Amino acid sequence: KEQFFPVLVYRTGAYAPNGVPWANGYLDYLKLVNAQGGLNGVKLTYEECETGYATDRGVECYERLKGKGATLFQPLSTGITFALTEKAPQDKVPLITAGYGRSESADGGVFKWNFPLLGTYWVNADVLVQHIGKKEGGLNKLRGKKIALVYHDSPFGKEPIPLLQERAKMHGFELQMLPVTAPGVEQKSTWLQVRQARPDYVLLWGWGVMNSTALKEAQATGYPREKMYGVWWAGAEPDVKDVGEGARGYSAAAMQHGVHPDAKVVQNILNLVHAKGQGTGPREEVGTVLYMRGMLSAMLGVEGVKRAQERFGKGKVMTAEQVRWGLENLSLDQAKLDALGFAGVMRPVSTSCVDHMGSSWVRVHSWDGKKWSFSSDWYQADEQILKPMVKSAADRYAAEKKLERRPPADCQS
């Protein structure tokens, strides 16, 4: 009895330094589950497929692994997510896009197969604005301030814009937008503009080499790193490692997790997987930011299957459709999380037919020149702002695609 997990990764190309730890974490978690006896006796199998962060290769991987009875997909790229969003409903395979993908897909009423668990870029952006507001002494203090968004010029980088614009309108701060052409190795003019405009804060919506380059350019133009806040994809070790001291003071969002070398689940992996020589990557990497993220993503998928088994039969192999139900009815309360070894790592996640996000808890962590550590308390994205935005965007999508909202009855399917 085997439950098959396809694993879309990128271990080569421009984004490899970030892709590799994620992939290692993902695999190690699956291995851990097997080492602990599988899912009520069902063994997990998996196969990696290299996407190179390119959409067409991602689609090819999807087609190939889908045919092998995939449980669910985690595309790990906004572009691939967009393409698969169109294919998944026909193929009846759920997509988990934990912390990325299209923000409006949080609306399960329209996006039946998408699960942006943990939060979306809108959540991310919303919390960063809240955090900045708090530093300033209240969101109303933001009036007249200037916030620059330095973003990766791609759908990924553009996702937060609508939310930030909304927030800017609300609080009266000025939003300056500075796109950086992918992959982002040339940012001199961007930072010259930052130096000229002297924004009060810079939001960094980058990925891969763009992040470290931005930090270096900030250093070279003397922009204080303390005033820079990154999306959660701009807040891991590879982003700051080779900048080192130069990045001290820089902060980034941490949707749920950060660095957790001491978490119980990490210890489990070290003991049950790495100690047996089955670790996927180097031992030192275990517990780092992106590694944790990969692990978390895997856990969410596994929990989805577990939940499905609760309804459709423990110890059975679940079909993709059944897993979808599981993902839609997740309820990971603190006790369950603690039991899984995620105590201190994350807060509860529970999804529903309408809410495919399940949680919007975010912290902020900062780089002290050597390591990341949390520098804020938990925040939650502002429902009041998010909900209407998600709904209207989802409706628009539905109209364009001539889709009906799911009737309540469908929620039980």
Next chain:
Amino acid sequence: MQLDDRNLTAAKPPPSLLNVNGIEVIYHHVILVLKGVSLQVPEGRIVALLGGNGAGKTTTLRAVSNLLGGERGEVTKGSIELRGERIEALSPAQLVHRGVVQVMEGRHCFAHLSIEDNLLTGAYTRRDGKAAIAETLEKVYQYFPRLKARRQSQAAYTSGGEQQMCAIGRALMANPKMVLLDEPSMGLAPQIVDEVFGIVRDLNTREGVTFLLAEQNTAMALRYADHGYILENGRVVMEGEAKALAENEDVKEFYLGMGGGDRRSFRDVKSYRRRKRWLA
């Protein structure tokens, strides 16, 4: 077909410098062009290679100087020896070091270089100092005053004949022991043609340079050469002393245009397509 002229070769005393033994050449893996060509070039002699368009003259010269690679051709059978040493595996550059230089058909001047730079690159392999090179350069300019006048022009912007002179001059700059000349007279004014053959004879007698000469101007070639080979369709169909060849009736008729004794006017030729072939 064997012609009696063969006997004349038997009496040749000087050792042969270049020996081509039954080579076969194939282009693009499928086009068989030379079908067993053998020839000897004795040291210090001038040997002419004659034959119509497409007979395989150029291919033979390319095989000797090992320039077939660039044309996707290869020698598949037979051997080529220079002073008894097999040279099929040598690079063209190594051959130039051994004193064998080819003047390529169709000029092939370095388009972007000036005439003078073209000539000077010809001396690339020489190690006998700037002065000696300058001396040769002067000599070439003496042979071809026209080149001197155009020395600063980019080769691409000189006339056809000027380029031809440049190509010949460039080869001479290497101070070769043996020159493979491919249609040297092409595109040259009559005076210059005389001049070129004069140079050939001059170098041959005074400096002992050996020549292998592919030429369409049969009369000229036979006048200056010691020995001749006639190629047709990738085979040697006749060979012999130049003088004997020039006397041969067939050669007279087909290559020298003197069938009935005197040279016939071009206006008088009545019909085409009456080519006789030794191998039909």
Next chain:
Amino acid sequence: MTVAVVSRMPSPDAEQPRSGSASAADRVPSAAPARRSAGDVILDVQNVSLAFGGVKALTDISFDVREHEVRAIIGPNGAGKSSLLNCINGVYTPQQGTIRLRGQTFRHMNPRQVAEMGVARTFQNLALFKGMSVLDNLMTGRNLKMKANLFQQALRFGAAEREEIAHREVVERIIDFLEIQPWRKTPVGRLPYGLQKRVDLGRALAMEPQLLLLDEPMAGMNLEEKQDMCRFILDVNDEFGTTLVLIEHDMGVVMDISDRVVVLDYGRKIGDGPPDEVRGNEDVIRAYLGTAG
């Protein structure tokens, strides 16, 4: 259509006695000129000068070409012969002077216009389309005469196909004639030099020009081949009345087949007249022919 004209192309049959104006008497070389009544001036070059930077390729050249004649241009290397042809068919624009072609005067010639007026040429440094087969090379010569538009060509029905076949017939006759049948589908880049020259000529002939400019068409041919070529040039000249301008270094050829000869030397004209006259001209002997004559 065009095909009709060309069916009068010299017959490839060797033995058949040759017809028309080429009677035996005409072929006596010494009695060269006035083989037929010289026609009107078809091409008139007036005071043309051309310089490249400091190099004066042509200085104040004037000469004319009459209909039906074979006009030779000779001169030492670098005299400006090829440049003169380039001026005539619009590749170079002379700094001074005018060129009158069939009654129309040009300062700037555009190659296309010139081609449309029935002028074709061959090149000294082969300018063939190397990647194309012999057949295609010759077919391009007929492109000016093809009328089907892009869509008809794409669909290739009816008219487009018929046109293609009609022109193919013409070209096949030229191929036969030049004896290059075996190489019909070979890319010309692979042909030996001499054959490439023939293809070059074939391409010009395929244009059915009224004025044919030949730049050293016989370089790289042996005597036998030259004879054929001469025969051929004369045939074209006789049968279609094609006017020929010929650059050639082989004096035998020039003296035998041309009606009038222009002699250039370093961009200047130093002689002009019937072959015999030119042959006797002191300047010409000194500059070009040498003592041999």
Next chain:
Amino acid sequence: MLYRENGQFKTSYRADQQIFPIRQDRIAVGLLLAVAFVVVPGLAPEYTFRAILIPFLILSLAALGLNILVGYCGQISLGTGAFMAVGAYAAYNFHVRVEGLPLVVSLLLGGLCATGVGVLFGIPSLRIRGLYLAVATLAAQFFVDWAFLRIRWFTHDSASGSVSVSGLQVAGLPLETPAQKYYFCLITVLVFALLAKNLVRGAIGREWMAIRDMDVAAAVIGIRPVYAKLTAFAVSSFLVGVAGGLWGFIHLGAWEPAAFGIDRSFQLLFMVIIGGLGSIMGSFFGAAFIVVLPILLNQVPGWFGLPLSTATASHLESMIFGALIVFFLVVEPHGLARLWSTAKEKLRLWPFPH
């Protein structure tokens, strides 16, 4: 002995001017078509359709278009991705803005828009040549990428710049299953390949090749370089634009400008050169090679049960891919198409070596 043209005499030029003058070739092509239309749809699993056959067909069409420009007309282009993008986004705009416009019409209109842009960026080719022209086409590439990211009108105001289509129909039939999509692509590609073949073997094709091989001589025999080059740009970008539309609509379903980035341009150039410049058949060979090879390489270690890590496998893949490109160029610089014809030549002589 099987492959001989002996005894097949052409009695008319029409016969000699067929696309496949040799009978065995015609039979082979007929068989191939039968396989493509009948056998393949019956046998191929869904994965083969979606991940191999459909991309292969669409990219063949794009390669074909590029081949007309690069292979036939000799104008190097590194902006193919851009023209595909124009085709895709234009078709998308027609599709969503004009209610009820048939899919085929949208795609063709997309192709026409690409034609316009192609001709626009082709204009510098009248003055700039060779590698220098690559800059003009790269300008197109980067400009188009930028425009579709930045100008929201093109993406129908989608915030992220990513667009998607669904519920496609052709003549009332849905275009949902892989087999349906496959047929649609197959027919489109065959039709265009046939038209392209007719063009390149007709007068305009000869004009293109003449311009490629020696533009001065071409001008002298009356070919207008302006016309020849711009028609090449036009025809090429039309085909490429249609291919772009297919890529977006049929293969991806949702796309962003990155789907048509510079990598795509290079990939297509690879196809054209590996397949054979100036050969319609070569475009198909090249596309097959470039589409299938990475997938194969990716799976080979698996078949042999080699425990290669994804990273190693993928680096190895990149190395082998590079090495194979070089290998094929060394063996035959004129591409697979030429290799193929040499093989046929040999076959014709077989069992004799020459």
Next chain:
Amino acid sequence: MGFFLETLFGGLMAGMLYALIALGFVLIFKASGVFNFAQGAMVLFAALAMARFAEWWPRWLGFDSKLLANLLAFVTTMAVMVAVAWLIEKLVLGRLVNQDGITLLMATLGITYFLDGFGQTLFGSDIYKIDVGMPKDPLIVAEQTFEGGILLSQEDLIAALVAAALVALLALFFQKTSTGRALRAVADDHQAAQSIGIPLSRIWVIVWSVAGFVALVAGIIWGSKLGVQFSLSMVALKALPVVILGGLTSVPGAIVGGLLIGVGEKLSEVYLGPLLGGGIEIWFAYVLALLFLLVRPQGLFGEKIIDRV
């Protein structure tokens, strides 16, 4: 005004860095007629080797002098680059004598793929660091004249000087030596060059080694700026308009082209970008190059394209 100058300087510095990469292209093109697309991959490969050897040598030999480590790494990497050059000649170029430019270009694309895969297999695909002690903090000058002063990046300044020195050296080499002439002959006509005895293989090994050296220097400078990782190979795309604007065959052209492009794109992005929504510098560089080409189709300093029948 101060900001304008700052942008201008920024552009000039960036331009010099592009020129450094462009130089590699020019070198190989000029000397062999090959447009070497692999230049970017060579930069990455060299930088990876340099970074990793600087890490490995101290570990292997057990010392911890950074200077020594960098020196050893430099020497080792250079040796590796020569080996690469030799292999490229043996396996690729040597077998493609007398082929069209586009075939050769394609072959270098093949080399690109190979080197990308090979480099990452040998040296890993993480982010590595090259630390040759480049100063990272900004330098503010002319604070009295302008408010806020003019900001200069010291790192860029040093890089620009290195690039200038390299260019001067290479320009001299081409102009003054007979090898320089032979190289140009090879670029014009492989076969004719062979026929007069120019040893193509040796020439190519030399040229590719020198290009390897240039790639190494560029790799060190860019690598210490950006960190050594895959994206480094993509800076080659930024060098393309530079080479072409300057002229494919001109060493000084690379510098002038680099400066023009650098300044042009920075000014455009900073002053024009906000009007158009930003992100325009990449295509602006190409459009700028295109405009120049329309005036001079062979680039600013390129050799005239020969056009003759």
